[in-house]
Amino acid sequence: MDRAVIEKCRADLQHQLDELMAGAERTVVDMTHVEENFPDPTDRASLESNRNFTLRLRDRDRKLVAKIKEAIKRIEAGTFGICQGCGGEIEEKRLIARPVTSLCIDCKTVAEEEEVK
Numbered sequence: 001m002d003r004a005v006i007e008k009c010r011a012d013l014q015h016q017l018d019e020l021m022a023g024a025e026r027t028v029v030d031m032t033h034v035e036e037n038f039p040d041p042t043d044r045a046s047l048e049s050n051r052n053f054t055l056r057l058r059d060r061d062r063k064l065v066a067k068i069k070e071a072i073k074r075i076e077a078g079t080f081g082i083c084q085g086c087g088g089e090i091e092e093k094r095l096i097a098r099p100v101t102s103l104c105i106d107c108k109t110v111a112e113e114e115e116v117k
């Protein structure tokens, strides 16, 4: 694996992580802010659905944050770019497009087919 590719992936991952963390902070601020300003029951209802949406989003973000952290750990451990399915090398193109990936395209395809079944 090309060192430059790994460094690029590490920078992308770190950037993505920073953005997610900043987003999570904003969400918390928004939620406290909105609550104070909508005493009306109708607005409350829309606030509730908004909040559910926000929480779902944050749940998805939390999963992504975990994936990013794992990928950074793999870089530090020197196992980045190695497929966790078959132990082969993951294509550089694939890593650059999606640095959080831990499976090569073949294993990913198999995993997706299993999910569908």
Ligand SMILES: [Zn+2]
Pocket (backbone or CB within 6 Å): 083, 084, 085, 086, 087, 088, 103, 104, 105, 106, 107, 108
């Ligand atoms: Zn594989």
